[in-house]
Each structure stands twice: as C-alpha cells, then as structure tokens.
Amino acid sequence: MRAKGDPLQGGSMGERGNIVVVQHPNRPEKGEGxxxxxxxxxxxxxxxIVHQVLARRLRWDDEGYLTRMLFSALVDGDVQGDSGAGITSYLTDNGYPLLVLDTHKKRVSMRDAGFSDRSWTFEEFVRLDIDEDQPWLALGYDVEADE
Structure with missing residues (x-):
C-alpha cells in the first residue's frame, strides 16, 4: 500500500513517521536497544502497515525477522530506492506518535506525549478495526485534530 502523497506516484513528501522495534541482546549486560x-x-x-504484518502471525517472537518484515512492508517493493525510507538506531525525524513493538512482551505501544499508556498485545492489535483512510483513529489518535 502506498501512502497518500507518495512521491513515487507523483505526490509530495512530508508525512514522516517511525516504527520502532525494541532489540533484546542475547547478553543482558548489553542492555536493550x-x-x-x-x-x-x-x-x-x-x-x-503494522496491522498487516502482525496479521500474518509470523515471527512474533523474532525481532530480527519481524523488523525485516515491517521494513519490507514499509518500502512496499521499493527495495532499490535511495530515499523515502530508512533504518537507524535513533530517532531522526517524526510527525506521528511512535509505534513501538516489543517481541518479548508481544506488545505494540504508542510513544508520544499523552500516549505512553496506550498499548495492545500483538493479538489485540491484529483484532483492531483499522480504517485504511484513517488508520490512526483505531489507536485513539486523531490526525486531523493534531494538525
């Protein structure tokens, strides 16, 4: 699914957002990332995007593979592209609440001012009725009210 305003479809850029996947090292002294x-x-x-990937019910316990599946859905086939999407270990730019996935807890949470208490198990998130035209509403975030 391509976003509205997709530059590959002739639209403009500027709807910045991030999916965050918590990384749990195999050595606890390393700490989470x-x-x-x-x-x-x-x-x-x-x-x-998160809903579609989790609905496959694959790799819920494997942060490496789940991260790759999420990124593949995010770029939607544009694997050779040199702009529009990226992977980092830190927040670069953002315009929406962060969607944070934790494979150990099997939870999706929203991280932003006022949303720290919003979270769902992976199963609860899959059962949400996500409206393709206004997907943030199912999470209790009104994009238009925030503009």
Whole structure:
C-alpha cells in the first residue's frame, strides 16, 4: 500500500513517521536497544502497515525477522530506492506518535506525549478495526485534530 502523497506516484513528501522495534541482546549486560524504521512520506499509514504484518502471525517472537518484515512492508517493493525510507538506531525525524513493538512482551505501544499508556498485545492489535483512510483513529489518535 502506498501512502497518500507518495512521491513515487507523483505526490509530495512530508508525512514522516517511525516504527520502532525494541532489540533484546542475547547478553543482558548489553542492555536493550531500538531499531527505527523511518518513512518520509508514509507516516499516516503506519498503523495499517503494522496491522498487516502482525496479521500474518509470523515471527512474533523474532525481532530480527519481524523488523525485516515491517521494513519490507514499509518500502512496499521499493527495495532499490535511495530515499523515502530508512533504518537507524535513533530517532531522526517524526510527525506521528511512535509505534513501538516489543517481541518479548508481544506488545505494540504508542510513544508520544499523552500516549505512553496506550498499548495492545500483538493479538489485540491484529483484532483492531483499522480504517485504511484513517488508520490512526483505531489507536485513539486523531490526525486531523493534531494538525
């Protein structure tokens, strides 16, 4: 699914957003980390992307593979592209609440001012009724009210 305003479809860029996957090292003394999957033009679609990937019910316990599946859905076939999406270990730019996935807890949570208490198990998230036109509403975030 391509986001509205997709530059590959002739639209403009500027709907920045991130999916965050918590990384749990195999050695506890290393501490947790995070991988940020960044989109420059698809922030409004991130709940749908996470929903579609989790609905496959694959690799829920494997942060490496789940991260790759999420990024593949985020770039939607544009694996050779040199802009529009990226992977970092830190937050670069953002315009929406962060969607944070933790494979150990099997939870999706929203991280942003006022949303720290919003979280769902992976199973609960899959059961959400995500409206493709306004996917953030299912998470209790009104994009239009925030503009």
């Amino acid at each position: 995070e991988i940020y999957l960044y989109t420059h033009f698809g922030g409004e679609c991130l709940p749908s």
